[in-house]
Amino acid sequence: xxYLANTSSGSINHVQFKNNKAYSTSSETTKDEAxxxxxxxxxxxxxxxxxxxxxxxxxxxxISSIVDSTEHVTINSSSFTSNTTGYxxxxxxxxxxxxxxxxxxxxSKNSAYSTITTTIKTTxxxxxxxRTITTTAKTYQGVGGAIYLGEGSKGALTGNTFSSNYAxxxxxxxxxxxxxxxxxxxxxxxxAKGISGNYGYGGAIYLxxxxxxx
Numbered sequence: 001x002x003y004l005a006n007t008s009s010g011s012i013n014h015v016q017f018k019n020n021k022a023y024s025t026s027s028e029t030t031k032d033e034a035x036x037x038x039x040x041x042x043x044x045x046x047x048x049x050x051x052x053x054x055x056x057x058x059x060x061x062x063i064s065s066i067v068d069s070t071e072h073v074t075i076n077s078s079s080f081t082s083n084t085t086g087y088x089x090x091x092x093x094x095x096x097x098x099x100x101x102x103x104x105x106x107x108s109k110n111s112a113y114s115t116i117t118t119t120i121k122t123t124x125x126x127x128x129x130x131r132t133i134t135t136t137a138k139t140y141q142g143v144g145g146a147i148y149l150g151e152g153s154k155g156a157l158t159g160n161t162f163s164s165n166y167a168x169x170x171x172x173x174x175x176x177x178x179x180x181x182x183x184x185x186x187x188x189x190x191x192a193k194g195i196s197g198n199y200g201y202g203g204a205i206y207l208x209x210x211x212x213x214x
Contacts, residue, residue, distance in 0.1 A: 002051045009071065015078045017050035022093075023086040023114075038121045044086030044114035044141070047148065048093035051075075053100060054150075072099040080146065082109045087141060088174070089148030090165060099154040102147075107160065112142035112167040112174075113193055142167040143206065144174030145190060154179035162204070166191040170206030 002012075029040045047054075053073050080091035090110035094100045118137045123130060145165035149155045154177060162172035162185065171190030192200030 010073045012051075012073070012075045012078055014076070016081070017079065017083055017091065018081045020050045020083045021085070022046035022049045022052065023084065025086070036123045040119045040121075042117045042119075044116070046086035047088040047095070049083035049085040049090045049110065049112075050080055051092045052089075052095075053093070053098045054095040071097075072101075074101045074103070075105055076103045078105045080105070080107045080110055084111045084113075085142075086112075086114045087143065088112055088150070089144045089146075090142075090167065091146045093144070093148045093150070094153040094155060095148075095150035097152045100149075101156045102158070102160055104159045105161075107146035107162045107172065108164055110146045110165045112145050112148065113140065114142055115139070116141055140168050140194060143169045144172075145170065146172045148174045149177045149180055151176045153177045156181045156183075157185055158183040159185065161186045161188070162190055163188040164190065166193050167206075168193060168200055170202045171200075171204055173205045174202075174208070175205065176208040 023044060023046045025042055025044050027040060027042045029038060031038045053071060083091045085093070090112040091107055092100070116139045118139075120135045120137075122133045122135075124133055145167035146162050147155075147157075148170075155175075157180075165172045167174065169192060171192045172187055187204040190204045192203045192206070194200035
């Protein structure tokens with residue numbers, strides 16, 4: 001819905017975000033020439049189902065000037081419902097030296113959860129017969145069902161409600177930044193999903209860094 005990059009500031013007030021999606025897939029195929037085995041790994045990607053806040057860095061950019069410039073986005077009294085992404089931040093993803101304040105908003109049924117599929121095709125020869133054996137393995141990924149706060153970002157969340165969001169790590173929030181403050185937020189029925197040994201972590205919040213919470 002919204003991609004914010006290389007802007008100085010922005011404000012979003014009384015807006016509803018529903019059924020938005022940031023989702024694509026990336027595939028890599030390799031072949032073992034000795035055995036003829038072909039392995040294909042398909043990985044879903046995407047960040048910020050409704051809103052992505054970050055910096056677009058070109059190959060020849062002056063990195064120091066980008067790091068010194070900070071984006072600051074404020075969201076007030078808005079709602080985020082059933083937004084989804086392939087990897088990070090079902091509703092919102094924040095990265096790369098950016099700041100985000102969210103106040104009095106609701107996050108419900110957002111998700112960052114997807115399947116990495118590994119397919120292995122092996123050719124087997126027996127006498128004059130040749131056959132291909134295909135095996136498939138699946139693992140699960142996704143961080144921050146509602147919000148992903150990446151390293152180098154700064155977040156202040158006040159008076160928000162998070163309900164029934166889910167991801168593999170951090171059903172509601174994935175916090176990878178030291179500069180995060182939580183005040184008077186409510187977390188209900190969020191879920192860190194995991195299947196068949198691929199455990200879920202942090203039903204409401206997954207902390208990868210220290211935070212301040214009240």
